[in-house]
Amino acid sequence: FKGVSSLKQYLPSKPHKWGYKLFVLSDVKGIVHNFEVYTGKIEKAEGHPDLGASSNIVLHLSDVIPAGKHHLLYFDNWFTSLQLIGELGKRDIYCLGTVRPNRLQGCPLPTDKDMKERGRGSFVVSSFASAEPVSTLKRWDKKTKKEVDVECPSMVMAYNKFMGGVDLLDSLIALYRISLRSKKYYLRLFFHFVDLATVTAWLLYRRDCDQFLVPQRSQQPLLDFKMSVAEALCKQGKSASKKRGRSSGSVDAAWEKKKKVGHASKPIPQEAVRKDEMGHWPLVSERRGRCKMPKCKGSPVVVCQKCDVHLCLDKHKNCFLTFHTK
Template structure:
């Protein structure tokens, strides 16, 4: 892990330079360091400028191997993550609550016994048919949530300016979300490009005007500001502006039937704007952003989440196991008890107290663990395992009321320490590893617990990668809009994963499985078009059809190099009037027109004939005024994208002159 800043910068803030460490959600070649834990994780250092006890972030509650340092920079607060104080603090909390139990544990070397995993009692509901993509999405984004957002957005617009209400309907807001989904699929860098002439996207620009879309975006709201507490009030909810939206999302996700294998991990919502909830962790791909703790299954379906807002409180009615373990208790509180679910987590969350507490609920855990959290467990040292060679491992077992703890250490490229209540080292299996000395791939002995962990731990990472494929990247100064669009992406990915689960449960012949892009595009198209009616505009009705008017707007001005290249400037005839393009001529006529398809220039017949006779060009460009006079397009009186060329004859559509033909 990289340092959070230079030594001089940390010293100026009153902190000493933190030591580095790393962790991974999957174990293998680079999971645990091969050094002694007391020297690797370092000792707790007292900062020169102590953080007050009233601070929200005085407790370590950050990511893998991290500390939260509160650095005030004007209006914004930045949280910088490192590895020392967080571990020391959650260690101290573990000792305060479960230290006595850890000391009473008697670790023994077991015989070569295979520990069978408890049989899962629950089951997924049977599915008879596969729904449409929009039906799956509307199960996640309910009509009640849509109605609440529309009401609060309209209220917020009136609170801002009573003279300009938003007057947004539910159907119009669905179109807003559909447009946002289309933007995420196309991946455009700026939203206004969808309406601009050169980069216009019909699926977006035909749904609603740009100004209306931006007006909805500027007024989107989720809670009544008049009910908010003052920022100085300690009881104020940091996520007050989003709380109703989060509650609606949690209600739908908590009701999804759960699979057997679940995992708890963190997720980063990328964001670099001003927000006191923003975190900084230099070891992550997205160093700045909001942190969310997720509960997912091995397929990536999310069932619960919780935002990191500062100090992590213990679960009511549960023991305080420290910041990291309390997160698992809070997020996994919705898991049904007594059904033998399997829960996986990495070494920042794992502790003996957590696994014993979950085992009492018949929820069995498996995860990597830091060596200093195994009190009294004398596994072989890293040096001894390295001497034996790759594939060596050691295992200890401790019994407690309600089950047993199985701790093991395995030597790969580095040592990996595991702690579980249901999985041991046996039966071992073989994994493929590259041997540098032999210059070939060899088989290495691997404990069963490591294979089980690697197979089922990556659910949160899978969800994060699927969201990143088609992330909605709409810029805004409002900090909560980034979270709103992230939740919409998460609900859409969740809907697609549920669709896949039902599709594989009842395979329908003749129907091909939709990928995420096709699924999200289908949802966006239905949201944009379903139930929409073409409203009559004020004014005199036009004789042109809507398709003709739309085609008229699509024509764009050619670039300068194309307009003046002297190639393919052939006139064609139209019945509409225009204005002469010749420099200095202001004449107009209502005679039939000829429009140059190459450069869309216009010219009166007399001017065109004079220019053609005096031209030395022998190509079709002789009649084009833009080859002779470099006057730019877009002059007064010309239609944008449709500047027309006057007919070179007063007698209607017939060849202008033989000299035009090259």
């Protein structure tokens, strides 16, 4: 972001050095549960002692986690401190995270020089996990240029498995980010929040599909999901009053059946757009086209101005009305 804003931060370790800084609480799948925009100062969390900026933000974000449910929280070494782990433990929230040696209150630990001589290693602290059992993993050794066996403690396995939900979220947002440019800071934040909400909605959609055993090939990919949301937002007007549920003879059910057979070509508009009762005017086209009403073999000249599909509309049949109501 190159505009002027008091919220803009310099982040030397990030690919984009200047921008807004957001702290996000997400689950392992990237679904967002809470977030805060960094404004230059992190206040003490209400009802908690002042543990410093990095720990205070964790206390702020974790307020949405219900106490007494034994939730597990993972974070990296910028946030981790023994005081934070103790404070969260009062609410039965257990933690695991990498930690910096200067936050361990004088514990006798190997120096950075010793760790580098060993070639790998980091410090991890937890209120629920331990080193046992130790697993053996295969890793590539650059010196010997072959795979070697490396011992991996249980808590490191857990950290690698469950850490990274926010990174996954960032990568999904970056795939199809809203690219509208503006020097107004609030618009850049707004566009990011739209991307954040859309990706989170898609992750929830995928989670529900998995719970209902919907095959992955039948689930919408992220780009199609965002296009469906964009189409509905651009075209939808007032909601049409309709009966609850979908009848087996609906246009959508017939179209899905036609798709499975392999005869469907141009997709029909979303149901919310098709039935919104706004701007669906019949126009006479210069050439005929195949009627988009399933099971109709007509070739009408009438086109819906909004849906941009050919539909029969004459004294013998009215596919135009059926298409926009069923």
